[in-house]
Amino acid sequence: MRVTFPQMAEVQILLETILHELGVETVSPPPINGETVELGVKYAPEFICYPFKMNLGNYLQALQRGADTVLMAGGCGPCRFGNYAEVQQEILRGLGYDVKFIILEPPRAGAPPFWRELLAFLGWRRMLKLPQALGFAWKKLNVLEEINRKVRWLQPREAQVGNALALYRRYRRLAAEASLVKDLALVRESFRQELAAVPRREGYRPLRILLAGEIYMVLEPNVNFHVEETLGRMDVEVHRAISISNWVKENLLRGLNRRAVQRQALRAEKYLRCFVGGHGRETVAEAVHAGVNGYDGMVQIMPFTCMPELVAQSILPEVGRDYRLPVMTLILDEHSGEAGVCTRLEAFVDLIRRGREKSA
Amino acid sequence: MRIGIPRALLYHWYGKAWESFLLACGFTPVVSPPTGRRQVELGVRAAQDEICLPVKVFMGHVRYLAEVEKVDAVFVPHQIQVEKNRFICPKFMGLPDMVRAVLPRGMPMLLWLNDRQRHLWSVQAVDGQIRRKLPKEKIRRALSLARQVASERWTELAQAAGSQNQGLQIGVIAHPYCLYDGHLSMDLLGRLRAADVQVLTPEMTPDRWLQAKIPGLNKPLFWTLGRRIMAAALYYAEQGVDGVIHLAAFGCGPESVVGELVARRLQEHGIPLLGLNLDEHTGEAGFATRLEAFLDLVTRRKSCCG
Ligand code: SF4
Numbered sequence: 001m002r003v004t005f006p007q008m009a010e011v012q013i014l015l016e017t018i019l020h021e022l023g024v025e026t027v028s029p030p031p032i033n034g035e036t037v038e039l040g041v042k043y044a045p046e047f048i049c050y051p052f053k054m055n056l057g058n059y060l061q062a063l064q065r066g067a068d069t070v071l072m073a074g075g076c077g078p079c080r081f082g083n084y085a086e087v088q089q090e091i092l093r094g095l096g097y098d099v100k101f102i103i104l105e106p107p108r109a110g111a112p113p114f115w116r117e118l119l120a121f122l123g124w125r126r127m128l129k130l131p132q133a134l135g136f137a138w139k140k141l142n143v144l145e146e147i148n149r150k151v152r153w154l155q156p157r158e159a160q161v162g163n164a165l166a167l168y169r170r171y172r173r174l175a176a177e178a179s180l181v182k183d184l185a186l187v188r189e190s191f192r193q194e195l196a197a198v199p200r201r202e203g204y205r206p207l208r209i210l211l212a213g214e215i216y217m218v219l220e221p222n223v224n225f226h227v228e229e230t231l232g233r234m235d236v237e238v239h240r241a242i243s244i245s246n247w248v249k250e251n252l253l254r255g256l257n258r259r260a261v262q263r264q265a266l267r268a269e270k271y272l273r274c275f276v277g278g279h280g281r282e283t284v285a286e287a288v289h290a291g292v293n294g295y296d297g298m299v300q301i302m303p304f305t306c307m308p309e310l311v312a313q314s315i316l317p318e319v320g321r322d323y324r325l326p327v328m329t330l331i332l333d334e335h336s337g338e339a340g341v342c343t344r345l346e347a348f349v350d351l352i353r354r355g356r357e358k359s360a
Numbered sequence: 361m362r363i364g365i366p367r368a369l370l371y372h373w374y375g376k377a378w379e380s381f382l383l384a385c386g387f388t389p390v391v392s393p394p395t396g397r398r399q400v401e402l403g404v405r406a407a408q409d410e411i412c413l414p415v416k417v418f419m420g421h422v423r424y425l426a427e428v429e430k431v432d433a434v435f436v437p438h439q440i441q442v443e444k445n446r447f448i449c450p451k452f453m454g455l456p457d458m459v460r461a462v463l464p465r466g467m468p469m470l471l472w473l474n475d476r477q478r479h480l481w482s483v484q485a486v487d488g489q490i491r492r493k494l495p496k497e498k499i500r501r502a503l504s505l506a507r508q509v510a511s512e513r514w515t516e517l518a519q520a521a522g523s524q525n526q527g528l529q530i531g532v533i534a535h536p537y538c539l540y541d542g543h544l545s546m547d548l549l550g551r552l553r554a555a556d557v558q559v560l561t562p563e564m565t566p567d568r569w570l571q572a573k574i575p576g577l578n579k580p581l582f583w584t585l586g587r588r589i590m591a592a593a594l595y596y597a598e599q600g601v602d603g604v605i606h607l608a609a610f611g612c613g614p615e616s617v618v619g620e621l622v623a624r625r626l627q628e629h630g631i632p633l634l635g636l637n638l639d640e641h642t643g644e645a646g647f648a649t650r651l652e653a654f655l656d657l658v659t660r661r662k663s664c665c666g
């Protein structure tokens with residue numbers, strides 16, 4: 001059994017950590033590249049959402065490299081994600097791949113719950129090792145996310161361009177490679193020290209922009225044209241609430257995170273009265289949060305035809321008006337080009353900057 | 361009080377019943393005229409570019425009611441679930457809030473809410489503004505009238521349309537608000553009838569098929585309309601139709617999934633499929649040509665293979 005999975009931000013590091021700890025062989029798809037896009041677009045239905053196409057491209061690339069099992073998450077609607085796996089399986093089988101899907105379904109999806117699926121996949125012996133592996137992966141994820149967060153803070157403030165990104169790349173790799181809790185702690189410690197030592201422009205107050213939208217497009221740098229880095233290069237401090245760890249808390253550990261979900265619902269309530277699938281309500285809640293906390297702007301990212309985000313997009317102008325929050329929506333798919341996206345981001349940042357200078 | 365009902369989305373299933381309900385409650389329902397260029401234009405201007413055509417058209421009807429009919433309030437169905445464990449679409453969930461964005465400021469909405477607890481034609485589905493004003497008995501009576509009208513509408517929809525002769529038999533799959541909207545569907549049903557074709561629609565699919573498990577899927581489809589389309593396609597296949605026409609709205613999310621699953625199954629059965637995508641630029645001429653070519657193909661196939 002050689003397991004593969006979709007590429008999405010830290011997912012590869014996370015799953016490799018867990019599966020290797022358990023002694024399961026993995027075949028990671030290469031980072032999303034031109035071939036992934038080509039394959040995905042070629043074999044996926046034309047109007048399906050972009051993440052589906054990229055996942056499919058990932059699987060095809062991994063299958064060519066010898067994978068035979070796909071591990072992915074499921075869902076129970078109302079959005080398309082819950083049915084991704086069904087369609088992907090049929091497409092791959094239609095292409096002649098004998099591939100097994102392990103789908104981790106939340107309870108209530110009308111399919112076997114995830115623990116039963118997991119047990120069948122891992123067997124008892126490995127299942128017993130699972131808590132430890134999960135715990136370690138979780139720690140690693142937290143370190144990775146801390147590195148990302150702090151670098152986003154540093155990048156617009158650094159005195160010499162390039163230090164922050166170099167630090168990011170190096171420590172991300174170190175954290176990914178750490179195989180003991182002890183090493184992980186060391187990595188974190190030395191990252192913090194090095195970060196503090198990077199020379200900064202004193203007293204510079206960068207623009208603060210909140211990033212929100214559909215989780216896959218927000219998190220995967222290879223499909224959103226590295227939006228965080230790009231904005232950072234324009235001297236913008238980028239914040240986002242969406243992250244893999246939050247997704248895990250909200251979807252797999254529902255009970256632990258009920259408060260946060262309720263808080264989001266309350267924030268959005270004035271503008272959007274109910275859940276609309278995906279991250280639609282969260283996007284509206286994030287906009288309110290950005291408005292209340294005096295962010296300089298918000299960027300919403302979503303794939304073409306994304307239903308929950310389209311609902312949110314229809315409502316965002318209202319939120320923006322109430323809080324005088326500039327909002328920009330980036331709708332991306334295989335036809336988007338890097339140059340166009342950068343130009344639009346630049347224009348948006350310019351607009352905000354001029355607004356701030358005028359009011360200052 | 362004049363209450364506007366947009367003739368769009370699930371109006372095509374429940375609209376007549378909503379009208380009767382509002383009438384029985386003592387309001388004056390004003391239904392927007394059938395979709396035409398006017399509503400499409402209004403909708404395209406009001407809604408976000410990327411949103412699916414049926415929702416744009418809904419917004420167009422809403423704007424029409426507000427601007428042309430100058431109604432006092434707009435009736436907005438907020439239908440999250442109309443049957444157990446199935447949703448309609450994320451856009452239906454956000455509909456009232458999206459409508460608010462296109463309504464003139466201060467224009468009130470009357471909602472009709474269906475979700476897990478609030479079933480169709482239950483008192484809880486009725487907007488609180490109406491429930492607070494009217495005596496409970498009156499609402500009850502209005503609802504039971506509405507339920508009756510709704511079931512008559514179902515009977516009407518489930519009856520065979522078009523000719524009963526032994527000519528071609530074509531199954532059509534589409535969401536009701538595409539199929540029964542003459543403008544959006546380019547009068548597909550009328551054209552088929554004129555061509556003397558016997559038509560099957562998703563609404564004619566027996567309940568048995570709607571409840572049955574779909575072969576090859578590990579879990580049920582969780583969209584009411586998508587599920588109906590899927591079941592209808594399998595039913596058509598078993599009935600041995602000569603061809604299937606899939607009318608899909610541009611920008612529809614669920615259709616991209618269901619369409620793919622349907623196409624694969626029809627291919628296995630060797631049934632020809634014509635996929636027509638509707639958007640605001642679809643031209644009448646191109647549509648007619650493709651339809652004709654498909655009917656020709658199906659006729660030829662039928663005559664040569666018996
Ligand atoms: S949230 Fe958007 S991208 Fe994700 S499944 Fe739904 S429509 Fe597709």
Ligand code: SF4
Pocket residue numbers: 307412413414415448449450451452535585609611612613614615
């Ligand atoms: S089901 Fe499709 S056509 Fe209907 S509202 Fe949703 S996206 Fe639009």
